[in-house]
Amino acid sequence: HRGEGDDGDQMQSMGTPPNPIRFLPLQLEDVTVLRRQEDGSFHVDGSDVPDRGAGLPYCLSKSFQNKDANLIAKWGSSIQGEDLGDGWVRCDIDAQGLKYLKNMRSENLLEVLMSQKFIKDRSMVLLSENALPGVDGRWKSSKHGGVKTIQGQNLYWGYGMTFGITYLPMERLSYDHLGDTRKGMLAGNKIDWNDGDSWTRLQNDPFSMTETVRLGPRLGSNSIGFSCHKGLKPEIPNQDNWSIVHVAGDFSVYTVCDGHGMSGHHVADISKDALPRFLLQDHRFRRQRQDALADAFEATQDLLRTADRHGLVKAGLGGTTATMVVHDRAEQKLQVGHVGDSTAILGRLGANDQLIPVQLTREHHLEMEDERKRIEATGARVEWEAGAYRAFNKHGTGAGLNVTRSLGDLDAHLECGIASFPEVKEVELLFEDKVLIVASDGVWTWMKPQEVLDILAACGAAQPAVAAERVAKEAYDRWLQETGQQAADDITVLVVDLTARDIKEQFESEEGFDGCGFSRNEEETEETTIEG
Numbered sequence: 001h002r003g004e005g006d007d008g009d010q011m012q013s014m015g016t017p018p019n020p021i022r023f024l025p026l027q028l029e030d031v032t033v034l035r036r037q038e039d040g041s042f043h044v045d046g047s048d049v050p051d052r053g054a055g056l057p058y059c060l061s062k063s064f065q066n067k068d069a070n071l072i073a074k075w076g077s078s079i080q081g082e083d084l085g086d087g088w089v090r091c092d093i094d095a096q097g098l099k100y101l102k103n104m105r106s107e108n109l110l111e112v113l114m115s116q117k118f119i120k121d122r123s124m125v126l127l128s129e130n131a132l133p134g135v136d137g138r139w140k141s142s143k144h145g146g147v148k149t150i151q152g153q154n155l156y157w158g159y160g161m162t163f164g165i166t167y168l169p170m171e172r173l174s175y176d177h178l179g180d181t182r183k184g185m186l187a188g189n190k191i192d193w194n195d196g197d198s199w200t201r202l203q204n205d206p207f208s209m210t211e212t213v214r215l216g217p218r219l220g221s222n223s224i225g226f227s228c229h230k231g232l233k234p235e236i237p238n239q240d241n242w243s244i245v246h247v248a249g250d251f252s253v254y255t256v257c258d259g260h261g262m263s264g265h266h267v268a269d270i271s272k273d274a275l276p277r278f279l280l281q282d283h284r285f286r287r288q289r290q291d292a293l294a295d296a297f298e299a300t301q302d303l304l305r306t307a308d309r310h311g312l313v314k315a316g317l318g319g320t321t322a323t324m325v326v327h328d329r330a331e332q333k334l335q336v337g338h339v340g341d342s343t344a345i346l347g348r349l350g351a352n353d354q355l356i357p358v359q360l361t362r363e364h365h366l367e368m369e370d371e372r373k374r375i376e377a378t379g380a381r382v383e384w385e386a387g388a389y390r391a392f393n394k395h396g397t398g399a400g401l402n403v404t405r406s407l408g409d410l411d412a413h414l415e416c417g418i419a420s421f422p423e424v425k426e427v428e429l430l431f432e433d434k435v436l437i438v439a440s441d442g443v444w445t446w447m448k449p450q451e452v453l454d455i456l457a458a459c460g461a462a463q464p465a466v467a468a469e470r471v472a473k474e475a476y477d478r479w480l481q482e483t484g485q486q487a488a489d490d491i492t493v494l495v496v497d498l499t500a501r502d503i504k505e506q507f508e509s510e511e512g513f514d515g516c517g518f519s520r521n522e523e524e525t526e527e528t529t530i531e532g
Contacts, residue, residue: 020094020309022058024073026087034089037078042089046075062088070414071302074295076284097306104273109245110215112277116285118247124219127243127272128228128492129211135165135173135186135237143197152211219248223500225464227472231442231479232488239265239320240440240492241272245280252327253279254494256342257407258440261318261399267304267408268320270313274300275324289326293337294424297322297407301420304408317399319408322422323361325438327496332429334436336360337422339405342492343444346427347435347453355434355457357449360427363441364405366391371404378417391416429498435464436496442489443471446478456495464495471495 024042026034031049033056034042044056055072062084071093073079080096081089107115109125129152139148146158155163155175163175173191174183184193189201212228224246230238239259246252253276259268278299279285282292300322308315321340328335336344341363347355366372366382366389376382381392390400393415401412405419412418435456443452452471459467472491479488 020092020306022060022068022071022091022093023062024056024058024079024081024089024091025064026083026089028056028064034079034081036083041078041080044073044075044077044079049075058091058093062086074298076291077295093302094306094309097303098310100303101307101312104270104277108215109243109273109277109280112280113245113247116280118250121217122219122248122250124214124216124246124248125244126212126214126224126226126246128241128269129213135191138202139191139199140202141197141199143195147202148199219246223464223497224252225466225468225495226493227465227468228492229472229476229490231476231490232486233490236262237265238490239268240442240490241265241268241320242492242494243272243276244494245276249329251329252496253324254327254436254438254496255322255324256438256440256492256494257320257322258340258342258442258490258492259318259320260401260403260406261409263314263318264320264408266313267315267318268322270304270307271300271320271322271407274303275322279324279326289328289335290337290424290426293324293326293335294422296324297337297339297420297422301407301413305410308410315408316410319401319406319412321364321403321405321441322407323438325360325436327436327498334360334427334429335424336427337424338364339407339420339422340364340403341441341444342439343441343449344436344438345449345452346433347437347456348430349432349434355453357453358433359449360425361423364403364423365389366402366404368404374419375404375417380415380417391418433498436494436498437471438494438496439471440490440492442479442491443475443493445475445489446482447471447475464497468493468495 024034026032028049033045033049035045037043046056055074057067058071058073060066060068079091081091084090109127110123113123114120135150136152137150139150141148148158149156150165153165155165157163163177166174168174172183172185174181182193182195184191191199224244226242228240228242241257241259243255244252255272255275257268257272259265275296278296279292282295284292304313304315307313321342323338323342323344325344326335338344338361343363344360346358346360348358350356362368364371366375372382372389375391379394381394381396382389383392383396385400388402390402391404391412392398392400398416399409399412401409401416401418405422407420409418413420437452455471455474456467459470471493475491476488
């Protein structure tokens with residue numbers, strides 16, 4: 001980040017203005033645009049509005065001349081508000097977002113599927129558990145004797161004692177020690193506790209695997225593999241997050257998020273859950289999926305604005321790329337939406353039975369002429385710095401992002417032209433399409449798509465989990481080789497065998513665990529925390 005503007009003022013974290021109250025008109029030029037529904041909400045109806053754009057702009061006051069340039073109520077959506085009786089509806093734009101965030105904590109993605117009438121024993125959810133993965137490892141206490149080890153939700157204190165860890169927002173955590181609740185804050189390689197104790201990290205495995213949560217039965221074991229590893233960045237946790245929603249014989253949703261900035265892992269953690277959640281709850285999921293897919297990104301961005309305003313996540317200078325792919329198994333189609341540079345490709349069988357890559361996404365970088373022109377048209381400045389073109393505000397300050405689209409990054413969205421609207425496309429699968437790969441840019445920085453497909457082909461079509469792990473390891477080794485052992489990005493790989501039938505069976509790999517971490521002897525449970 002550049003700290004000083006041309007006028008000498010220190011750049012502040014802007015975000016959306018803190019006052020969450022906005023106004024919407026019931027009518028535009030005698031055309032009704034807000035229609036009250038039975039549940040008390042308002043349907044935003046633009047069907048009779050000419051040149052309507054993307055939605056109805058919120059207003060800062062009861063005047064359509066006083067529009068909020070950053071907020072719209074999208075056509076077709078539902079909003080909550082109070083009819084003031086004078087042609088205006090008063091909206092607390094945070095009320096719905098805060099309720100949604102609360103529901104995300106109380107209702108998991110499998111329960112969302114159940115609420116949408118999908119069959120429980122045919123539905124499975126897998127997702128990364130990166131609440132605060134940077135604390136995993138061995139720690140030296142300045143106050144208490146011995147070495148403390150944190151692994152996932154467990155704190156191994158020594159002397160045979162184990163305590164449960166509770167992860168809190170904003171890099172905080174707590175545990176109960178013999179009736180006393182101790183609260184700490186992570187700061188790089190230190191944890192400072194409220195009792196005056198300070199822990200220093202003793203070691204950190206840079207290629208450590210993130211934990212994975214499975215909800216529901218084991219499904220798709222012969223078709224889905226994944227691998228998610230922390231890079232060589234000991235000062236921050238793994239910022240990659242991902243999720244898989246799988247309904248046997250119907251569809252799957254694959255989401256990969258790659259965070260950046262000091263709070264990017266929190267933004268990515270929210271996004272990997274919110275994106276498929278908004279999509280699945282959209283009434284257009286079946287018939288207008290591309291529209292629902294696009295709006296899921298914008299809804300997630302609105303949610304991040306609300307979370308930032310209320311101190312639940314720092315999204316001003318932290319964000320994430322995001323790629324979401326819907327695999328419609330019945331129609332044999334893919335719907336793809338993405339912002340940033342987490343790339344999706346198909347492996348298509350070509351001449352001599354070799355898999356050749358078909359790019360499903362492009363990288364939203366300033367090197368792309370259309371993206372650069374869009375950024376410059378907003379008044380932002382594009383400059384070459386630190387080996388890449390970067391977007392700054394009109395004063396030459398700001399985040400200096402190379403990606404042109406992202407979620408979060410609220411300051412850059414306001415001042416540097418960064419956008420949250422995705423590119424969306426639909427692809428009809430051919431008989432020759434054999435495999436789908438969705439991966440963060442930790443894979444693609446030093447590896448070409450053809451090299452990734454060659455690894456998959458060597459592993460065999462029936463080994464997506466093994467292939468995902470081998471791609472991740474090769475990508476990590478390339479990072480070390482190209483940077484002289486000095487740097488490696490976080491790495492996430494999802495591999496989907498498009499030819500496999502849905503079966504319910506144990507996952508297997510060379511070492512008795514699959515990419516989802518299921519042991520062959522593991523007892524079947526409804527919800528399991530596992531290593532992946």
